[in-house]
Amino acid sequence: MIPRKYRLKTQKAFDATYKNRCIVSDSMLTIYAGKIKNDPLQQTRFGFVVSKKFHKRAVKRNRIRRLMRECIRLAIKDAKLGVCENYMSLILIPKEKTIGCKLCDVQKSFFKLIKRLPAAKS
């Protein structure tokens, strides 16, 4: 798990992120990015969404969510976030192909997608 200050909490925060309509995706993940930060001291927050349509069983859904969390945690720890720090929030959504894959696969996909995010203006 990642500490509380890095988590997205309320339904409204999620809605606000979706509304920004800044999306990148590949065969593994889809990432929604929120607004550009005004206050640089504010932490970037992360949300993870795994719907029931992804897989019927709770164990499989928990597994992929934990992998995504681990990926983000390691990224924060090693300070590899890069462009992400400019955004207020990020939401990660897995795709059906992600079932059964390992941590390194998720990490590879995540860092690839980060590079494609539009860089912050000013």
Added chain:
RNA sequence: AGGAGCAGCCGGAUAAUCGCACAAUUUUUUGUGAGGAAAGUCCGGGCACCCAAGGGCAGACCGCCUGAUAACGUCAGGUGCGGGCGACCGUGAGGACAGUGCCACAGAAAUGAUGACUGCCGAUGAUUCCUGAUUUUUCAGCGAAAACAGGCGAUGGUGCAACGGUGAGGUAAGAGCUCACCGGCAAGGCUGAGAGGUCUUGGCCAGGUAAACCCCGGUCGGGUGCAAGGUUGACAAAAAGGUUAAGGUGACCCGCCGUCUUUUGACAAACCGCUUGAGCUUGCAGGCAACUGCAACCCCAGACAGAUGAUUAUCUUAAAACAGAACCCGGCUUAUGAGCUGCUCCUUUUU
């Protein structure tokens, strides 16, 4: 040795690094941290709030007996029936003379058999013929014909099922008409706590279906579900639009308050309920058992975008199946890898 039946166990382990939730310490440490099904939500409760004076009807559910339990559609032990050579398994198992419905096709007929149709018979009565006696009339015949009256319920091979079955006697033909055995029913005796078991006697009336309606007996206040419900605080935000229903103002309409919807502001709450319980483990006692009583010991997840993960190494046959708590219990059902243990049965071989 092979093949079966039943009951049960296990549900990865160790180490290192990084990391999460809660609690206690106190300022960085320590402790604890998913399951046998946590699942499906199929039953039964606890708990909470709302409604309800009490009872009946209706309704829903249940249905061999006895016991267990807070309760149950659950469990235990037994009875009957069915299956299996057997160990053992399954069982939704009250009532079909209270009534109603249904039983396709086939078949004479599927349930008022006062017995239609198809049949069998010619004992009995009548008719005709023949023979004999009387001599026309009439009478008689172990005589014949036909099947009119009548007798009979065996024959009809269709069906899942035909108002008991098989065999013998019996008769004009037949028939529980009589007898033996089998099956079913009723009454009585003995036996068991009861379902029932068993023996004797009797007479032959009884199609199936109630997981069809129904009858009988039993149980049940209704609803909503911890997002129940309660406590404390904050904002008592702004704009736009609507006002069907309920409330206030008003005689009424409009309007206003209120209320609803949308948008924008990323701050928009915290606590209790929330885990000590029909609790776990061990021992003793009662009981065939389910289970119950007593004593000791233990505290064993409690989140709120929601905790057990990741990587590496070693081991186990192998980086292991089904699968993740959300108020809590008792069951049921379903899913499940590799293996292990105990008891029992059958077959074959050897001694």
Added chain:
RNA sequence: GCGGACGUAAUUCAGUGGUAGAAUGCAACCUUCCCAAGGUUGACGUCGCGAGUUCGAGUCUCGUCGUCCGCU
């Protein structure tokens, strides 16, 4: 967390316990100079799955799987 409905032909649906049907679509033929429309014929079904009741289940009972919807 709680509750409801539905699974039948390629598709949309019927179907009082007794032979599984309709419409559309598909294929072939007829009609037309050709196409459409029309007509004739045909192929299409583990009635979601597994047990039970019954002489006999698409239908009745139980379990199970899947899909959809609602409330909070």
